[in-house]
Amino acid sequence: MQIQTVLTGMGGSHIRSFISSGMVAIKEREVTQADVARVIETAKAVNIPTDQQILHVLPQEFIVDGQEDVREPLGMSGVRLETRVHIVTGAVSAAQNIVKCVRRCGLEVQDLMLQPLASSMAVLTEDEKELGVVLIDIGGGTTDIAVFTGGAIRHTAVIPIAGDQITNDIAMALRTPTPDAEEIKIRHGVAKQVLADPHAKIDVPGIGERDPRTLSKQALAAVIEPRLEELFLMVQQVLRESGYEELLSSGVVLTGGTSLMPGIAELGEDIFMKPVRIGVPDYAGGLADMVRTPRFATAMGLLHEARAQHLRGRRVASQGGGLKQTVQKMKEWFLGNF
Structure with missing residues (x-):
């Protein structure tokens, strides 16, 4: 198995975040996945500086006909769906430099992820x-x-x-x-x-x-x-x-x-x-002594997210196996390139 794409962490003083909201009419009087996608799209339709790009649109809550604090609106009856989202942006130039650096290593960037968000997946x-x-x-x-x-x-x-x-x-x-x-x-x-x-x-x-x-x-x-x-x-x-x-x-x-x-x-x-x-990454497989340290919180969080994307049917670096196999493959890649 050869690693070809990576999920890459992004951080720095150029990171910005803000709250946005959106609202759509529920087409079939029952919330569908399409309705959820549409309301998130309306919430992210905001003006941002030309030197910034959106990294994440993270839903905080949904509101169905005035009923607040709804986490999962699918299947609920109503006529109006609203959402509040947390939008994270980063500098376009920083993202471009990360992509260039990764490509020089013979890899492609699958996605960029806010570093503390990745760390949270590993330690919280x-x-x-x-x-x-x-x-x-x-x-x-x-x-x-x-x-x-x-x-x-x-x-x-x-x-x-x-x-x-x-x-x-x-x-x-x-x-x-x-x-x-x-x-x-x-x-x-x-x-x-x-x-x-x-x-x-x-x-x-x-x-x-x-x-x-x-x-x-x-x-x-x-x-x-x-x-x-x-x-x-x-x-x-x-x-x-x-x-x-x-x-x-x-x-x-x-x-x-x-x-x-x-x-x-x-x-x-x-x-x-x-x-x-x-916060120490929650991992008990092979190489645990190496990766169970706060230094690797972001890296382990990225691996967790990559595996989650794979389980959701998305193309990620690992095309099979679990987190333990992914960690082993990453170790082999580093040993072969550094």
Whole structure:
């Protein structure tokens, strides 16, 4: 079996989202799949900037003759069908660059998917989405936010602070090269100063011909904690402005590589005043030790969605088998190309 097409994640500060609505008359006095498709089309018929393209049109609810909060309108009787949808857009140039990059690897892009939406498929439970939860995906360049309540995605946002900014802070504060700062962050970083061993020391390489130095882990934590606090406070402000801050009964789920840092969940609980857990992909097959990490939340979510599309009869990268087989094929492809 050869992989030919891929479902690709997309994120970044260019991502935009907004709410739209649409309404149609129910032709046969009973809602059909055609009616649902038509009302979604009317909701997505909005003006967007020419440099943006629609990535997702995500239904939040349907309304049949004034009856709100309908999740599945098929078969219901009525004369008017309405919907509220969450529309996500991304930069056309960013999408084109992703497609070009994938094609240079000998593959074709089947579809583009918002990264936090993909991550949510791998790390969130249906109960969490129902009761209210915010997913915070802390990547390298940006932090992606996705809010779920009532089983549907309600709000998305992007914050331009993430793991790379923490690395840069370490490089500047400790006067060490950026690659060494990244390694120090991964090996020795903790999110709260009180969790750092005051007697533990780390070797810090110097810049250029300068000699390496020895610093305490607490000195490192003193650099990391303020940046993470700033990030979480910015997320809190986004939640407050969106109106969903008080509707998150399931709390906060952190994912992405930075979420592996010891103490980050505790710091999150201090700031959000809500339960915080680390989101790990739900997968128990072969290679589980390799992929059951927050670093691969988006990738595993994309695989889940690709398999779901296949089961719905759509053409996707894998033409047979389940998620375990798809993971194995992806491993073989990476080993053969890198």
